[in-house]
Amino acid sequence: MRRVVDLVGKPFQEGGKGPDGYDCWGLAVEVFRRHGILVPDYRLTCETVTSGVTSKSDQWARCVGEVPAPALIVFTTVGIADHVGVYLGAGKFIHAHRSAGVAITGVDHIFWKRRIEGYYAPGWLT
Numbered sequence: 001m002r003r004v005v006d007l008v009g010k011p012f013q014e015g016g017k018g019p020d021g022y023d024c025w026g027l028a029v030e031v032f033r034r035h036g037i038l039v040p041d042y043r044l045t046c047e048t049v050t051s052g053v054t055s056k057s058d059q060w061a062r063c064v065g066e067v068p069a070p071a072l073i074v075f076t077t078v079g080i081a082d083h084v085g086v087y088l089g090a091g092k093f094i095h096a097h098r099s100a101g102v103a104i105t106g107v108d109h110i111f112w113k114r115r116i117e118g119y120y121a122p123g124w125l126t
Contacts, residue, residue: 003034004104007031008094008103009101012100013026018030022102024097027094028072028085031086037070060072060120061121061122063120067087067119070087071086072120073116074117074118076115081117092104
């Protein structure tokens, strides 16, 4: 987690990819980069990114069983997959959300736990 702790508290910024603000996908790209993994910067809406991740098994592999860190977490918050975070291990994930900015949250948090659509690893690494 120390690789990302400096990101906590940064504000949410639509289309933001740092360093002064992030949206959920911009933050995911940065967190994976800090772990030495380059992922595509789709630069589309979050809804488009998440539906692309969940449908592109050649690029993203759904995690079954043990979840590696880092792994992309896709959330369904308004009836569609529309938010992503990055699983950091030890039951924690980092994400950029409109209401809180960049935060580290537990996957068992009452709001987020029931909204997890799935965990995904970059398919080219599996």
